[in-house]
Amino acid sequence: MADTLLDELFHWLRIPSISTGGGDPAEIEKAAEWAAAKVRAAGGEAELLTVREGGNPLVIGELRASKDADSAPTVLIYGHYDVQGAEPLDLWTTPPFEPVVRDGRVFARGAADDKGNFLPLLAAACDLATEGALPVNVRVAVEGEEEAGGESISQWLKDDPRGADAAIVYDSGMVSPELPAITVGLRGVHLVTFDVRAADRDLHSGMYGGSALNALHALHQGLAAVIPGPDGRVREELRAGIAPPTDEERASWAELPSGQESLDAAGARPAYPGAADEFIERNGSDTAVDVDQIVAGDARTVIPAVARATVSIRVAPGQDVVAIGAELERLIREALPAGAEMTVVSAHTAPPAHFPADSPVLQIAGRAIERAAGVAPAFTRSGGAIPFVADLSEKGIPTIVTGFVLPDDPFHAPDESFSLRGLELGYKSARELLTGLAELGS
Structure with a gap:
């Protein structure tokens, strides 16, 4: 799996699907078609859909459960194929759209955000379908405007009559190389x-x-x-x-780096006496x-x-x-x-979003990631916003927001990278998540 997944990631990363200005529409469509073709190769259906004038195409597809598809739960998986621009190019060690592996990491624009992070989820769904072992219906939604506002995917979800029993979003990261996380709240x-x-x-x-x-x-x-x-x-x-944090959320925060460590790592100074002590709760809640x-x-x-x-x-x-x-x-x-x-x-x-850590979907997710990683994930809140996750929350779809980017994988910066371990752990976790969510049908 690992070599095949890495080869596929390299192919996708070589496509300069820049959505933030200066991108080539042909390359954007090529990156979208790459994801659609992967779904079709696994026996699923996929199309490129443009829902607004001037918008980048969405990849909308489905992989049916290997048996009893009419009664199996439906899981929506989401990621984005668009990337930020790569300037200034002279700050890259190697060209941004010529991916390389150095010191156990893939370096390329989009390696962390979001092609490298999302591909293990897509690959796991496709592999389970190919093996005849996919226990849930998987709806695939991959957008090309996340870095530029995400209007198309929001419109698609708003107009979508079908929905899903749960969603998985691979667009966040781990607390540390040893500790995965599930983001249950977003400001x-x-x-x-x-x-x-x-x-x-x-x-x-x-x-x-x-x-x-x-x-x-x-x-x-x-x-x-x-x-x-x-x-x-x-x-x-x-x-x-x-809405204050739940007791379960607070309990999982004991494993997080301290607020002072987080501020120090960012080169930030406390805004008021006691800011470091209150950082974890204040930043997301x-x-x-x-x-x-x-x-x-x-x-x-x-x-x-x-x-x-x-x-x-x-x-x-x-x-x-x-x-x-x-x-x-x-x-x-x-x-x-x-x-x-x-x-x-x-x-x-x-809008903000919140998915209670004690809900059935989040409990299934916690057990699934623990099986894959050997350690229970922390239930965290993020100070930032992911508009599509807020859309899912408003739609009433329980959502598992996770991912395997490490804290020192630079987003939107020169020498963006994603660890090979993150690629492997993301794939293992995705298989466990998709398998575990079959419980929703019992």
């Missing part, structure tokens, strides 16, 4: 860019300073209403609806507001007329991202001084 996000106008034009600070409203001063006053307090927490209006960018004025003695800011709020599982996003904007707007006007330039929203 959502509301990202808003807005202008604050305080005058018709920029003014000279010598002539008008102290009398004319300054857009940067007004902006800072608005932001002060929503940024975290001395204890690192945002105001209670922005924390409404938070609480609300966070960050000012991401401010653009205004220049180095001359100018009172800026307009200041632009981008602010993101990460909402915890249980929260209504639309309501919390609207509340964030209201608080900023109402805190502006008289005469200042706020105009939203753009906004993007992705």
